[in-house]
Amino acid sequence: MMSNQIATNHILKDSIRGLFCKYALGFTLAVLCSWGLQAQNAQPKRIEILNADRVQFDAKISAEAQFLVGNVQLMHNEVIMICDSALLYQATNRFEAFGDVEINQGDTLFLFGDSLFYNGNLKQGKVVGDVSLQEKDMELTTDVLLYNVEKSEAYYTTGGRIESKANKNTLTSRKGTYVSKSKMFYFKENVVLVNPDYTVNTDTMDYDNAREIAYFFGPTVIQSDENLLYAENGNYDTKRNQARFDENAFLVSNEQKLTGDSLFYDRNKGIGEVFKQVVITDTVNDFLIYGDYGIYFEKEKKSLVTQQPRAIKLFESDSLYLKADTLFSFEDSLGIKTLLAYHQVSYFKNDLQGVCDTLIYSGKDSSITMLNAPVIWNENNQITGEQIIIYNDGKNPKEMYVNKDAFITQLVDTTYQMYNQIKGRELFGYFTGRELSRVFVSGNGQTIYYIQEDEPDSTKSLIGINKAECSNIDIKLGKKQIESITFLVEPVAKALAIDKLGSSELMLSGLNWRGKERPLTSADVMMKSEVTAPVAKPETAKPQPKRKGKSPKKTQKSKR
Numbered sequence: 372m373m374s375n376q377i378a379t380n381h382i383l384k385d386s387i388r389g390l391f392c393k394y395a396l397g398f399t400l401a402v403l404c405s406w407g408l409q410a411q412n413a414q415p416k417r418i419e420i421l422n423a424d425r426v427q428f429d430a431k432i433s434a435e436a437q438f439l440v441g442n443v444q445l446m447h448n449e450v451i452m453i454c455d456s457a458l459l460y461q462a463t464n465r466f467e468a469f470g471d472v473e474i475n476q477g478d479t480l481f482l483f484g485d486s487l488f489y490n491g492n493l494k495q496g497k498v499v500g501d502v503s504l505q506e507k508d509m510e511l512t513t514d515v516l517l518y519n520v521e522k523s524e525a526y527y528t529t530g531g532r533i534e535s536k537a538n539k540n541t542l543t544s545r546k547g548t549y550v551s552k553s554k555m556f557y558f559k560e561n562v563v564l565v566n567p568d569y570t571v572n573t574d575t576m577d578y579d580n581a582r583e584i585a586y587f588f589g590p591t592v593i594q595s596d597e598n599l600l601y602a603e604n605g606n607y608d609t610k611r612n613q614a615r616f617d618e619n620a621f622l623v624s625n626e627q628k629l630t631g632d633s634l635f636y637d638r639n640k641g642i643g644e645v646f647k648q649v650v651i652t653d654t655v656n657d658f659l660i661y662g663d664y665g666i667y668f669e670k671e672k673k674s675l676v677t678q679q680p681r682a683i684k685l686f687e688s689d690s691l692y693l694k695a696d697t698l699f700s701f702e703d704s705l706g707i708k709t710l711l712a713y714h715q716v717s718y719f720k721n722d723l724q725g726v727c728d729t730l731i732y733s734g735k736d737s738s739i740t741m742l743n744a745p746v747i748w749n750e751n752n753q754i755t756g757e758q759i760i761i762y763n764d765g766k767n768p769k770e771m772y773v774n775k776d777a778f779i780t781q782l783v784d785t786t787y788q789m790y791n792q793i794k795g796r797e798l799f800g801y802f803t804g805r806e807l808s809r810v811f812v813s814g815n816g817q818t819i820y821y822i823q824e825d826e827p828d829s830t831k832s833l834i835g836i837n838k839a840e841c842s843n844i845d846i847k848l849g850k851k852q853i854e855s856i857t858f859l860v861e862p863v864a865k866a867l868a869i870d871k872l873g874s875s876e877l878m879l880s881g882l883n884w885r886g887k888e889r890p891l892t893s894a895d896v897m898m899k900s901e902v903t904a905p906v907a908k909p910e911t912a913k914p915q916p917k918r919k920g921k922s923p924k925k926t927q928k929s930k931r
Contacts, residue, residue, distance in 0.1 A: 415464060415491055416491065417464055418445055418446070418447045418461070418465070418489075418491045419445065419446045420444075420445060420459065421444035422442055422444040423439040423440065423442065423444075424442050425439070425440045426440075427440070432458065433458055433460075435462060436467075439457045439458075440455075440456045441455070441456070443455065443456060443457045443468070445459070445466060447489070447494070448520055449476075449477075451474070452468060452473070452487065452489065453471075453472070453473040453475070454471060454473070454487065455471050456470055457469065464491035465488075465489060465492070466491075467487070467488050468489070469486050470485070471483075474498075476520070476523065476551070479506060480504070480506045480551050481504070482498060482502070482503070482504045482505075482516070482525070483501075483504075484498035484499060485499060486498070495517065495518065495520070496518045497515065499514070499515050500514065502516040504525055504549065508536040508537045509534070509536075510533070510534050511549060512533075513529065513530060513531040513532070514527075514529050522550070522552075523550065524549065524551070525548070525549045526548050527546065527547050528545070528546050529545075530543070531543065531546075531547045535580075535583075538566070538609050539567055540566050540583075540609055542556075542563065542564045543562075544558040544576075546558065547559070554579065554580040554581035555578070555580070556580060558576045558578065559574065562574060562575070564585065568595055568612070569594060569595035570593070570595075571591065571592070571607070572592045573590065573592070574590065575587070576588070583608065584610075585606060586606045587602060587603075587606065587607070587616075593614065597624060597641075598625075599624075600614055600621075600636060601621050602614075602618060602619065602634065603618040604616070604618040605617050612637065612638035612639045613638070614634070614636040614638075615633070615635050616634045616636075617634075620632075620633060620645075621634070624667070625669070626654050626655045627651060627653050628654070629643055629649070629650075629651050629665060629667055630648075630651075631647055631649045633646045633647065641671075642668055642669065643669065644664075644665070644666050644667075645664070645665040645666075645667075646664060649661060651674060655706075656708045657684065657686075658685070658700075659682065659683040659685070660674075660676050660683075660698055660700070661680065662676035662677060662680035663677075663678035664676070664677050665677075672701060673701040673702075674701075675697065676697070676699075677696070680695060680696070681693065682712070684710075686763070686766055688767070689720055689722065689766070689767070691720040692896040693718040694715075694717050694718070694896045694897070695712035696714035697713040698710065698711070699711045699712075707733070707734050709731065709733050709734065710731070710732040711729070711730070711732075712730040712731075713728075713729055714728055714729075715728070716729065716730045717888075717890050717896055718730070718890070719890040719892065721805070722805030723761070723768055724747065725739075725747035725759075726745070726746055726885070726890075727743055727744060727746070727759075728744060728745075729741070729743050730742075736762060738763065739763070740758065740759070741761075745759045746759075747759060747761070749802075749805075749807045750807070752779055752780070752781055753779065753781070753782070753884065753885065753886070753889075754771070754773060754777070754807075755773075755776070755777075755883065755885070756776050756798065757775035757776050758774040758775065759773050760772045760773075767804060768805070769802055770800065771798075771800035772798070772799055773797065777796065777798030778792070778794050778879075779791075779794075780792055781853070783823070789877075791818075791819065791852070792818065792819040792820070792878075792879045793818050793846060794815075794816070794817040794879050795812030795814055795815055795844065796812075796814030796815050797812070797813040798812055799811040808847065810844075810845075813842075813843055814843070815842065816842060816843060817879055818837070818838070818841075818844060818846075818856060820837055820856070821833060835866055835867075836867040836877065837864060837865075837866055838864065838876075839863065840864075841859065841860055841861065842859070844856060844857065844859065845859060
């Protein structure tokens with residue numbers, strides 16, 4: 372019984388083993404057949420002969436090739452190749468074509484040359500001699516061109532030239548690639564694009580032939596009769612004449628240079644825009660303008676800078692630093708530049724500081740006109756009025772004119788709020804070197820000044836207070852004090868006691884000490900932080916008077 376069971380088990384095992392081997396063999400054969408079919412399908416398509424006037428074998432020419440002569444037409448993967456004669460190597464699926472070679476792909480792309488070497492297995496060809504690739508209104512010419520039929524890509528490495536009839540562009544480069552499917556060119560080494568209006572020089576450029584846009588990936592210069600553009604990354608729309616540049620971009624036009632993190636330029640409109648880290652350099656008028664946004668109108672020769680604008684005017688011996696909410700400059704027909712600063716204007720120069728709401732700088736006479744609550748400081752003199760005009764000689768301020776409500780204030784003592792004051796309808800100021808040395812007040816002149824004595828330790832002691840009124844007043848100023856006052860027409864003067872310190876009688880109407888607004892260094896203007904002036908609050912104690920010493924010289928004259 373046991374032996375029968377064992378025999379039965381052996382029979383079952385043999386049956387299962389046989390059945391498994393049968394199916395495994397069938398599966399193996401199926402896989403091999405499938406691979407065979409795939410291998411058969413993967414075979415490259417053969418080159419076909421569409422036409423030839425004569426086909427022959429000539430061992431003297433080639434023992435392995437058919438010699439095709441006269442009106443030869445070959446086709447491979449729907450691409451037709453025409454020539455005068457050809458050697459066809461059917462064993463290796465390749466041919467060599469000679470004489471008036473032409474490749475026609477889809478009736479849209481045509482390739483011409485003197486000879487063609489084509490490999491059907493690789494689907495690649497090399498055209499040599501007077502090569503011309505034509506597509507619509509574009510033509511590429513070179514000496515040697517490699518062409519991939521499957522990818523519709525053409526390559527050259529020995530120098531090429533591309534001409535576009537639509538936009539009259541001509542481009543040359545050492546190396547180039549053209550992808551017909553995407554209409555894209557890729558150029559490298561000595562790339563030069565010539566347009567009737569400008570010339571582009573770069574080392575690496577991609578060109579979208581369908582959209583007529585050039586893309587740059589290295590140092591690029593676009594130069595025309597009107598300007599020069601530079602960038603190291605960006606694109607240029609040759610159809611719309613618009614440029615968008617990044618990385619060290621700048622525009623040079625009308626002897627002005629605009630730089631920024633990014634730049635947009637419309638050549639047709641003559642408008643350039645610069646964004647972030649904006650710098651405008653005016654080499655003619657020695658101006659540097661900074662900000663985070665700038666726009667330049669090339670045809671009108673105007674520019675506007677906003678978003679934290681700052682400016683530096685370079686003089687021979689000094690520089691003027693200026694800030695405002697908006698900076699606007701323009702040039703007239705004579706080439707004279709004018710700079711306008713609007714709102715919250717503040718400037719610093721070693722010999723002159725000022726604030727106002729509107730400032731105008733004229734390149735004609737280097738004058739500065741200040742409007743809307745203007746104030747300037749020179750040494751310890753504060754000058755205010757409805758309008759202030761300062762004339763410069765190219766190095767230092769030369770003359771000053773204050774129109775209406777002219778007021779000069781000298782800070783004598785911060786503790787006791789002591790101010791020398793000069794007031795009138797108009798004021799004419801004259802500078803010696805960098806200091807305001809003489810002032811002429813015309814109309815409704817009024818003065819208050821404190822008479823002080825110099826002590827050996829360089830401190831000053833108060834002697835007296837003088838208050839006077841006169842139509843016209845001539846004042847000479849020394850360093851930080853009044854040296855002499857000349858009253859020219861019927862003056863009325865009186866001396867005031869020292870116990871009047873702090874009283875309203877020692878404050879002429881319109882007195883407004885604005886020391887807190889005064890910029891003390893160039894950094895106060897170029898930086899965003901505000902300036903705090905060192906003006907202390909008045910104390911209750913008063914200085915002890917001394918009755919001896921000399922007072923400023925004063926004279927009286929009836930008329931000039």
